[in-house]
Amino acid sequence: MGSIIKNRYLILRRITQILILFLYFTANYYGWKILAGNLSFSKLFDTIPLADPFAVLQMAFAGAVISTDLIIGVLIILFFYGLIGGRAYCSWVCPVNMITDLAAWVRRKTHHEKDNLISAQKIKKFRYFFLVIMLVVSTLVGAAAFEFISPIGIFTRGIAFTLGFGWVWLLVIFLFDTFVLKNGWCGHICPVGVMYSIIGSKNIVRVYHEKDNCTNCGECLIVCPENQVLSPVIHKKSDYISGIECTNCGRCIEVCNDNALKFTLRYLIKQKKGENHEKTANS
């Protein structure tokens, strides 16, 4: 029981990820109208459209006419992830996360966290350029380019429809993450994650670090898939983890034994502090 509470976010994340795949599967095989489609476009309860902003952006660059359903779908997604944290998509929804988390787990268990073939430091800006290049390529070839190779699409379609040779894609990602570069796909290549980083850059739900409780044990830094967002804050100051690459997975909160990390609502608490300052200034 204790371990369930300890790993509550991890368990919840796996539940949402698998539930979403399950609903896609049942929508196709049994005609349940709860959540139909896949992660590029879905219909919730047969009425509410949900669309992947990156896919639609690529379609716009490719020169497609964007339908109203897509525009509404994108706006809903922008509002939702803009509020709760863009890359929450990566850790709470995207099924590829399960593969890359497995790869990270293998690395931790075998104590090879830092054995990379490629320098993580040097490749860290790559994904932003890759996103731009994917948009350029979409224009050049006249089709949403990343959708042809997206392992997210291949995974969700593989569950809900047919997988074909799609397992090769997933195996490649697992091998790449395990042996070539730690957190390689999600943290260094995937442009969908970048898109959601940008969408959620001003979101409300954020992890808060309390410096007074921190013992600098470094557990959070080991487990974090994007630990460049933690390192400027941990044991340095009491602040929000404000890096846009934070996936809001909550793993750092779970591994922290000193109660130094928790989920908070960013602007609400900031406002309160602002009020306090004003009061002190007035009095």
Next chain:
Amino acid sequence: MDTKRRSFITSMAQASAAAIAAGSVVAGFVEENKDKPLTLRPPGALKEEDFLKTCIRCGLCVEACKNRDNKVIIDGNEIITLKLGAPGDKVPIGTPYFIARTGPCFMCDDIPCMYACPTGALTPDMCKNDKGEVAIDYAKMGVAVIDPSSCIAFWGLQCTACYRACPEMDKAITIEWKKNERTGKHAYRIPVVHEEFCTGCGMCEMACVTEKAAIKIFPREVFLGKAGDRYVKGWDKKDEQRVQKASTKTTTVTGRSKKSAVENLNQGVTWDQ
């Protein structure tokens, strides 16, 4: 400061070069993967080029097809029409298609797949007649093509399986009677496809009795030709309207036409003096 700036520029150049290299690989793959002209699309699909731009690969059409009202079960197996392209399916990844021989389109009256499409890649605009009426009978998924060498009706055997399977019977496929000169007393009953009524559903291809279907569905873009403005059916008023706006200035300039015709014809001829 200078070394910092230098290393910043270096890392930017490296990242962008790597992204361009990766992008080129993706572009190459996409160009290769989207060039599958034999893919049969659901009813109401845009032209293949526009379809690939507009389809978001959500699979809602496939779901609508799978959960349609008129399920067809043959020998206890449900016949599945629409599939979503998976890697290795020889169609652009993630896009809907069907294989006429094993799972043709059963032409549901309510066209559930077309109306399920959220992006307009499948649209009623592409499934209507000249008067603007939308019906599955006006779908243009492909066109049936007969191989006379393997069609047993052309051998003189009695068949008409495709004719009887056709949902547009006596319009899309008709039977032409011809005397069999070999026996002198029998008739050929030859199936003839009329492209203007053929929806490309593929019922004929599934029904075809030969080992490998002698009648097959091809995308219309692939099979149908175009006579162009130079030829007109003089006996057909409608066809004359087609060429009304055609330009009469259709002179072709090639290397040959630079010289006069006689000079050109006599080129390289030596005369006995």
